Amino acid sequence: MSTVFDFAANLLGGGEKPLADFSGQVLLIVNTASKCGFTPQYEGLEALYRQYGARGFSVLGFPCNQFGAQEPGDSAAIAQFCSLTYDVTFPMFAKVDVNGADAHPLFKFLKGEAKGILGTEPIKWNFTKFLVDRKGEVAGRFAPTTTPKDLEKEIEKLL
Known part of the structure; x- marks a missing residue:
């Protein structure tokens, strides 16, 4: 059976990162965008990362431009925005597709393991x-309207 740790993805700053490097950690994997109404969630995601990181928790951000073209920038622009606007220190990966024929294999796996509404x-x-x-098993899928703070109890259970 596959787990999240069987995949790899390119980092925002370049180079491939095996997710096996996060083996043994609780992860929150999020498709992000810099020009979205939910973009302020970066602040909450960073707060979770800082609060629980020492206990074996990581947030993994995956920029995606498939929804309203709300992530139009290149890797450098995304990195600068995340750093300067929200002081993001959790791992950010290169822009990916999360749906369709070109969806990143990690997101194909995640969607297959945890279905959405209906x-x-x-x-x-x-x-x-x-x-x-x-x-490395998917424990839950949460809608964009679920804030990072709303996930604290779920994260605590897994830590």
């Missing part, structure tokens, strides 16, 4: 969140 697979919008346990 059993649908496609991600509906930016800031959809997937919570992953220490074994």
Whole structure:
């Protein structure tokens, strides 16, 4: 059986990162965008990362431009925005597709493991969140309207 730790993705700053490097950690994997109504969630995601990081928790951000073209920038622009606007220190990956034929294999896996509303697979919008346990198994899928703070109890259970 596959787990999240079987995948790899390119980092925003370049180079490929095996997710096995996060083995044993609880992960919150999020498709992000810089020009979305949910973009202020970066602040809450960073707060979770700082609050729980020492206990084996990481947020992994995956910029995506598939929803309203709300992530138009290149890697340098995204990195600068995240750093200067929200002081993001959690790992950010290169821009990916999360739906369609060119969807990143990680997101194909995540969607297959945790269906959305009414059993649908496609991600509906930016800031959809997937919570992953220490074994790399998907523990939950959360809508963009679910704030990072709303996930604290779920994260605590897995830590």
